[in-house]
Amino acid sequence: MLKINNLNVQLEEEKKKILTGVDLEIGAGEVHAIMGPNGSGKSTLSYVLSGKNGYEITEGSATFEGTEILDLSPNERASLGIFLAFQYPVEIPGVGNMTFLRTALNSQRKSRGIEELSAAEFLRIVREKAKTLKIDAEMLKRSVNVGFSGGEKKRNEILQMAVLEPKMCILDETDSGLDVDAMKLVAEGVNALRSKNRSFLVITHYQRLLDHIVPDVVHIMADGKIIKSGGADLALEVENNGYADLLAEYN
Amino acid sequence: MSKINQTEQKINCYSLPIESNWAVEARTNALTWLQTNGLPSKRDEYWKYTNPSCFNSIKEPERNEIDYVGNSIFEKLNRINIVFIDGYFDSSKSDELLFEGIEIETIGEANQKDNHWSADCFGILEKSSQFPVERTLASLNTAFAVQGLAIKITDKIDKPISITYLHTNKTSDALIHHVIKVEKDASVTILESGGVASRSNSLMEVFVGENAEFDHVRIQGRSHEKIAVTHFFADLLKDSSMKSFSLTVNGESTRNEYVIDINGENTKAHIGGAAVGDYSFSQDDTVFVSHNSPNCESRQVFKKVLRNGAKGVFQGKILVKEGAQKTDGYQISQGLLLDDDSNFLAKPELEIYADDVICSHGSTCGEIDNNALFYLTSRGIPVAEAQDMLVLAFLNEAIEEISDENIKEIIGILLKDWMVKRHKS
Numbered sequence: 001m002l003k004i005n006n007l008n009v010q011l012e013e014e015k016k017k018i019l020t021g022v023d024l025e026i027g028a029g030e031v032h033a034i035m036g037p038n039g040s041g042k043s044t045l046s047y048v049l050s051g052k053n054g055y056e057i058t059e060g061s062a063t064f065e066g067t068e069i070l071d072l073s074p075n076e077r078a079s080l081g082i083f084l085a086f087q088y089p090v091e092i093p094g095v096g097n098m099t100f101l102r103t104a105l106n107s108q109r110k111s112r113g114i115e116e117l118s119a120a121e122f123l124r125i126v127r128e129k130a131k132t133l134k135i136d137a138e139m140l141k142r143s144v145n146v147g148f149s150g151g152e153k154k155r156n157e158i159l160q161m162a163v164l165e166p167k168m169c170i171l172d173e174t175d176s177g178l179d180v181d182a183m184k185l186v187a188e189g190v191n192a193l194r195s196k197n198r199s200f201l202v203i204t205h206y207q208r209l210l211d212h213i214v215p216d217v218v219h220i221m222a223d224g225k226i227i228k229s230g231g232a233d234l235a236l237e238v239e240n241n242g243y244a245d246l247l248a249e250y251n
Numbered sequence: 252m253s254k255i256n257q258t259e260q261k262i263n264c265y266s267l268p269i270e271s272n273w274a275v276e277a278r279t280n281a282l283t284w285l286q287t288n289g290l291p292s293k294r295d296e297y298w299k300y301t302n303p304s305c306f307n308s309i310k311e312p313e314r315n316e317i318d319y320v321g322n323s324i325f326e327k328l329n330r331i332n333i334v335f336i337d338g339y340f341d342s343s344k345s346d347e348l349l350f351e352g353i354e355i356e357t358i359g360e361a362n363q364k365d366n367h368w369s370a371d372c373f374g375i376l377e378k379s380s381q382f383p384v385e386r387t388l389a390s391l392n393t394a395f396a397v398q399g400l401a402i403k404i405t406d407k408i409d410k411p412i413s414i415t416y417l418h419t420n421k422t423s424d425a426l427i428h429h430v431i432k433v434e435k436d437a438s439v440t441i442l443e444s445g446g447v448a449s450r451s452n453s454l455m456e457v458f459v460g461e462n463a464e465f466d467h468v469r470i471q472g473r474s475h476e477k478i479a480v481t482h483f484f485a486d487l488l489k490d491s492s493m494k495s496f497s498l499t500v501n502g503e504s505t506r507n508e509y510v511i512d513i514n515g516e517n518t519k520a521h522i523g524g525a526a527v528g529d530y531s532f533s534q535d536d537t538v539f540v541s542h543n544s545p546n547c548e549s550r551q552v553f554k555k556v557l558r559n560g561a562k563g564v565f566q567g568k569i570l571v572k573e574g575a576q577k578t579d580g581y582q583i584s585q586g587l588l589l590d591d592d593s594n595f596l597a598k599p600e601l602e603i604y605a606d607d608v609i610c611s612h613g614s615t616c617g618e619i620d621n622n623a624l625f626y627l628t629s630r631g632i633p634v635a636e637a638q639d640m641l642v643l644a645f646l647n648e649a650i651e652e653i654s655d656e657n658i659k660e661i662i663g664i665l666l667k668d669w670m671v672k673r674h675k676s
Binding site for chain 2 (some may be wrong): 044050051052053073075077078079084086089090092093094095099100101103104105108144165
């Protein structure tokens with residue numbers, strides 16, 4: 001589904017190299033986790049895949065279901081089915097959560113040539129999904145992420161994911177800033193979305209989240225590339241021994 | 252040409268109307284003030300950011316674009332409809348001016364009458380607004396304007412009074428002067444919309460009585476070449492409240508002057524404005540709020556979205572006089588620049604002579620937040636649409652100042668329309 005080949009990326013302004021040859025292939029329905037120390041390039045990878053400005057691709061490619069995505073705008077990638085759950089969801093005062101979500105869903109439907117949803121139909125879908133994520137209807141009426149607690153912001157990301165039904169979900173440190181209960185709730189939300197047609201790339205520092213969202217493959221990232229891949233037990237190894245051994249092995 | 256010579260030339264374009272004694276006196280006083288002080292020039296501190304020459308010039312500006320559509324933007328509201336064409340009241344297109352709780356006449360009629368309520372109002376607030384800075388374009392208006400309405404409200408009026416200005420003539424140059432008196436316990440909403448004329452100088456004097464309410468919404472959506480200076484002068488008595496909101500969409504040069512005099516306890520004055528424009532657009536809100544009594548609240552919320560070299564100006568002052576304790580004064584002005592060529596110039600001021608007050612002022616100037624833009628587009632919203640959402644969100648705080656939900660909606664539609672047209676240009 002997602003195929004990344006020798007991806008090299010630097011910061012556009014500072015010309016600082018962040019990704020130095022990432023190779024990664026994620027098949028349909030698979031859940032991959034990326035772990036790695038701070039500054040290893042995990043979040044950059046998620047931004048580059050979703051099309052954030054400020055990065056220059058110096059080499060390599062990324063294709064999604066056979067389409068080269070690195071030249072596409074963020075909204076075009078979203079319409080293909082790529083979704084990024086932000087590490088720090090952005091607060092947008094003055095833009096209502098529901099207006100935002102409905103505009104997003106209908107923009108995607110429009111670009112895929114599907115009829116736009118009516119307000120009533122949309123409301124029905126959102127209310128139902130919000131309920132399973134224990135999101136208060138009051139919260140949906142507010143401006144996007146404004147006045148939301150850390151946990152509410154992350155649940156709102158998962159709600160957006162549930163409504164937009166992407167094929168490729170990238171979760172950037174969705175567990176950061178969450179207490180145990182909130183993390184469970186978020187993990188349940190993610191697990192409910194797992195299907196044979198939907199893939200996940202879960203970026204995290206801690207093995208904790210992977211107890212709840214069990215991955216098929218775990219990758220260790222360091223210095224801008226993937227230095228080791230393995231099964232779910234690789235995450236446990238990191239949890240017990242830290243990254244030092246793995247980094248020494250790689251060097 | 253000297254300031255006084257230029258002023259004399261301008262004065263020679265008009266003649267004092269023959270009216271009853273009180274009106275002649277008010278007009279002569281204004282004329283004398285104008286002759287003594289002269290029309291504004293760009294050397295005046297008060298006109299530092301907006302060049303007044305387009306308002307002063309003798310020659311009527313010729314404007315090709317006309318916007319005679321015959322309809323008001325408020326058409327769908329249940330309202331009392333009054334129409335001005337090229338600055339002249341048009342009785343055939345207006346509702347008949349007979350309503351319970353409302354006395355409406357044109358100032359042309361009112362000023363002929365020896366005993367008329369407006370004798371105590373016409374030119375009074377214009378005169379008191381000449382301090383601390385001269386506003387001689389307002390004096391020009393009082394001296395010579397023969398068009399406008401004298402409106403007295405004696406009851407709570409549910410239907411808004413909607414004044415629609417239509418522009419059909421290439422070289423129209425309008426002076427309009429409204430006098431509005433809202434009596435004790437009465438309330439009214441006045442809506443203004445339309446392009447008025449190629450060039451207009453309008454003035455509204457509003458007297459809000461005890462425990463009375465006055466609501467004002469003005470939509471200055473005009474074709475791109477027009478020039479307008481407006482004056483909104485209000486006097487508030489105790490327990491009264493007023494709101495005034497102005498939307499300026501396009502127009503070449505617009506200067507909105509506000510003078511709000513708070514003269515009674517427990518009054519509220521809210522003034523808001525949203526402005527959006529491109530290219531030669533120059534829009535200036537100059538506000539003076541004077542707290543002369545204790546326990547009163549004032550708010551100023553002004554937002555401007557500027558693109559392609561447009562200029563936005565805000566000069567706002569809150570004066571809290573000695574003894575005006577427990578004053579709550581708030582002022583915010585913000586500019587959103589959509590490119591590097593546009594300018595937002597702000598001069599927020601507080602002058603406080605009481606020691607137990609809450610007063611704040613803030614002013615910011617910025618661009619579209621790229622993180623917010625990425626967030627919206629990453630969910631599938633195209634860039635242009637996402638930008639529009641952020642522009643509307645920015646303007647929202649000002650639009651929220653309007654109490655009526657229907658009017659808010661009308662303004663929302665108008666702004667969206669402006670943005671769609673903008674994408675095409």
